[in-house]
Amino acid sequence: xxxxxxxxxxxxxxxxxxxxxxxxxxxxxxxxxxxxxxxxxxxxxxxxxxxxxxxxxxxxxxxxxxxxxxxxxxxxxxxxxxxxxxxxxxxxxxxxxxxxxxxxxxxxxxxxxxxxxxxxxxxxxxxxxxxxxxxxxxxxxxxxxxxxxxxxxxxxxxxxxxxxxxxxxxxxxxxxxxxxxxxxxxxxxxxxxxxxxxxxxxxxxxxxxxxxxxxxxxxxxxxxxxxxxxxxxxxxxxxxxxxxxxxxxxxxxxxxxxxxxxxxxxxxxxxxxxxxxxxxxxxxxxxxxxxxxxxxxxxxxxxxxxxxxxxxxxxxxxxxxxxxxxxxxxxxxxxxxxxxxxxxxxxx
Numbered sequence: 001x002x003x004x005x006x007x008x009x010x011x012x013x014x015x016x017x018x019x020x021x022x023x024x025x026x027x028x029x030x031x032x033x034x035x036x037x038x039x040x041x042x043x044x045x046x047x048x049x050x051x052x053x054x055x056x057x058x059x060x061x062x063x064x065x066x067x068x069x070x071x072x073x074x075x076x077x078x079x080x081x082x083x084x085x086x087x088x089x090x091x092x093x094x095x096x097x098x099x100x101x102x103x104x105x106x107x108x109x110x111x112x113x114x115x116x117x118x119x120x121x122x123x124x125x126x127x128x129x130x131x132x133x134x135x136x137x138x139x140x141x142x143x144x145x146x147x148x149x150x151x152x153x154x155x156x157x158x159x160x161x162x163x164x165x166x167x168x169x170x171x172x173x174x175x176x177x178x179x180x181x182x183x184x185x186x187x188x189x190x191x192x193x194x195x196x197x198x199x200x201x202x203x204x205x206x207x208x209x210x211x212x213x214x215x216x217x218x219x220x221x222x223x224x225x226x227x228x229x230x231x232x233x234x235x236x237x238x239x240x241x242x243x244x245x246x247x248x249x250x251x252x253x254x255x256x257x258x259x260x261x262x263x264x265x266x267x268x269x270x271x272x273x274x275x276x277x278x279x280x281x282x283x284x285x286x287x288x289x290x291x292x293x294x295x296x297x298x299x300x301x302x303x304x305x306x307x308x309x310x311x312x313x314x315x316x317x318x319x320x321x322x323x324x325x326x327x328x329x330x331x332x333x334x335x336x337x338x339x340x341x342x343x344x345x346x347x348x
Contacts, residue, residue: 148168148170148171149170149171149172149173149193150171150172150173150174151165151168151171151173151174151175152175153174153175153176153179154175154176154177154178154179154198155177155178155179156179157179157180158176158179158180158181159179159180159181159182160181160182160183161176161181161184161185161188162185163185163186163187163188165185165187165188165191166185166187166188166190166191168191169190169191169192169193170193171191171193171194172193172194172195172196173194173195173196174191174194174196174197174198175198176197176198176199176202177198177199177200177201177202177221178200178201178202179201179202180202180203181199181202181203181204182202182203182204182205183204183208184208184210184211185210186210187210188208188210188211189210189211189213189214191214192214192215192216193216194214194216194217195216195217195218195219196217196218196219197211197214197217197219197220197221198219198221199220199221199222199225200221200222200223200224200225200244201223201224201225202225203225203226204222204225204226204227205226205227205228206227206228206229206231207222207227207230207231207234209231209233211231211237212231212233212234212236212237213236214237215236215237215238215239216239217237217239217240218239218240218241218242219240219241219242219244220237220240220242220243220244220245221244222244222245222248223244223245223246223247223248223267224246224247224248225248226248226249227245227248227249227250228248228249228250228251228252229250229251229252229253229254230245230250230252230253230254230257231254232254232256233256234254234256234257234260235254235256235257235258235259235260236256236259237260238259238260238261238262239262240260240262240263241262241263241264241265242263242264242265242266243260243263243265243266243267243268244267245266245267245268245271246267246268246269246270246271246289246292247269247270247271248270248271249271249272250268250271250272250273251271251272251273251274252273253268253273253276253277254277255277255278257277257279258277258278258279258280258281258282259281260282261281261282261283261284262284263282263284263285264284264285264286264287265285265286265287266282266285266287266288266289267287267289268288268289268290268293269289269290269291269292269293269312270291270292270293271292271293272293272294273290273293273294273295274293274294274295274296275295275299276290276295276298276299277299278299278301279299279301279302279305280301280302280303280304280305282305283305283306283307284307285305285307285308286307286308286309286310287308287309287310288305288308288310288311288312289312290311290312290313290314290317291312291313291314291335292314293314295313295314295317297317297320297322298313298317298320298322298323299322300322302322302326303322303325303326303329305326306329308326308331309331309332310331310332310334311323311326311331311332311333311334312334312335312336313333313334313335314335315335318333318335
């Protein structure tokens with residue numbers, strides 16, 4: 001009996017599965033018919049879906065860019081707020097900063113503070129506290145000034161130099177280039193230890209008289225200053241090794257120029273020199289630049305410059321007898337413009 005029941009149940013199940021499959025097939029056929037009828041509608045629908053997906057991608061990209069720009073703008077706002085807070089703080093303290101050190105040095109200190117501020121990741125208040133702790137501006141005493149041996153006040157928009165610079169009488173190197181100086185204070189001659197002085201690209205019409213009293217001076221750069229003459233007492237600079245006086249309007253070279261016995265490099269190019277005094281006494285002279293002048297001939301005494309290695313002249317002087325003699329003696333004569341290796345370096 002049980003076996004008959006099982007057979008019946010199996011038959012019932014098979015019939016049920018068969019009917020189900022038939023129903024599925026009919027549904028599928030109906031779907032296919034509908035698909036055939038509305039094929040165009042389906043294609044249109046698909047196209048719309050593609051467009052929408054593209055628009056969604058563009059929206060996502062835009063949102064990403066927007067959020068990125070927003071973050072960068074917020075960062076820049078924070079940075080500007082920080083710098084403005086630091087600026088306000090420094091303006092309040094400017095009088096103490098200015099009184100405690102030379103102007104150019106104070107500006108350099110402030111530049112360093114700003115550099116720290118731009119890298120600071122915290123808030124502006126915290127940075128101001130940091131300044132107050134770390135950058136304590138105190139009055140520089142005489143001992144501090146004595147210990148200074150070099151100072152760079154180039155491109156500082158100076159129109160005059162304070163006599164207080166002589167308090168730093170231990171100075172050996174001073175760079176005052178690219179300013180608007182017309183003269184130097186008389187007290188400048190008190191800097192007896194000064195070895196290197198750069199005055200290029202200023203508004204000097206003549207070399208300040210106090211420069212001739214700097215007995216320890218070894219390097220003097222007065223190029224690009226519209227000078228009309230070298231000082232009459234330039235011969236006092238007995239230790240001068242290098243003179244840069246190119247790109248001026250020099251017409252007159254004084255006879256005392258011949259007293260610069262230690263001179264090794266002299267650049268007088270691009271001037272208005274028509275004649276030179278006898279300078280055969282410059283036994284140590286190695287490099288002489290005279291191109292860009294009005295020299296018709298070289299003085300015959302130039303033949304006695306036994307140490308001369310390089311002579312830069314104009315092409316019109318290449319046939320001069322003195323020039324030809326120097327070439328035979330081993331001097332390198334050129335019409336090219338030669339810029340020495342350390343022309344633009346600050347230290348010797």
